Amino acid sequence: MKKILVTGGAGFIGSAVARYIISETTDSVVVVDKLTYAGNLASLAPVSQSDRFAFEQVDICDRQGLDGIFARHQPDMVMHLAAESHVDRSIDGPAAFIETNILGTYTLLEAVRGWWNTLADDKKSAFRFHHISTDEVYGDLHGSDDFFTETTPYAPSSPYSASKAGSDHLVRAWLRTYGLPTLVTNCSNNYGPYHFPEKLIPLTILNALAGKALPVYGNGQQVRDWLYVEDHARALYRVVTTGVVGETYNIGGHNERQNIDVVRTVCALLEELVPQKPEGVARYQDLITYVTDRPGHDVRYAIDAAKIERELGWTPEETFETGMRKTVQWYLANQAWWQQVLDGSYQGERLGLKG
């Protein structure tokens, strides 16, 4: 039984990782999260009562705070997901992305290295630092036959992807220079339950239910490769427990879709599941509104996930169709979760919980 420290575990993917580890394994989880606007303790409610679960509210830029956590919890592994993650926010205000994604990763690596150096040899060699990154570090693809592989050169386009690329380089340098046993994964776009409603799919679902415009950037023809978040969580656990130190694994769902088709899929599912539409709305897809494109918007992402499939035996369980249906159904069944995000009370509740 291992103890896994998960940074960013109150976020979208980190909370899926924490829920997966507690419900599907016998390991323990320590979530370390600053609780920015993207952190939500309600996403951890299904596992927060487990005696294998602990939560620490700490900024990964806070070295002293991190040192205290390593001394108290003595983790066997670290899965690093804490990050500023929204491209639009990185365009409006890049500073937080440089601080958390680059300085925070550096501070965490140093705290981990300090802790790792104190371990006995057997624990030291079994220790893992798993850095969770994005396919956006590779820039974008223009031909329809191209895919990102683990050796695709980095060419990030946005402050978000540039800051993630910087953090990936730091992690590899800490392996090469200090021997820290690290692994890196680069994943395509995730979707699924507990996704903050600033991102395309939850935004589209909630706006459609409210009869509001469904904004689509530019011509809507940008292609993303979509992966259901629970498939990603399973892949990450597979990598941290069985991956080879020093390796990079690309993770993707082979689900390339144009943004406009993703929005139309949500509309079609809502036509079926919620036929009674808001007043004045004849068809959900009539709400689609094209808006000025995002600066530097990448054209196409597509992941070649052959390595993780071949070497670690991971494949996604959900197709785009099954995953999207589950996602829309989840938002319909969990109004309390997103209502608290929309009205801001999830942050008030958090303050209440922390006393």
Ligand SMILES: NC(=O)c1ccc[n+]([C@@H]2O[C@H](COP(=O)([O-])OP(=O)(O)OC[C@H]3O[C@@H](n4cnc5c(N)ncnc54)[C@H](O)[C@@H]3O)[C@@H](O)[C@H]2O)c1
């Ligand atoms: N969402 C995707 O489609 C996707 C795809 C590939 C990779 N990733 C990567 O996966 C990771 C998780 O993404 P997500 O979508 O769950 O993000 P998210 O924004 O939903 O969650 C990020 C979490 O990190 C926490 N956090 C932010 N700054 C922090 C700090 N300084 N100290 C401690 N905690 C802090 C937030 O409170 C939040 O809980 C990120 O590293 C992201 O780059 C995301």
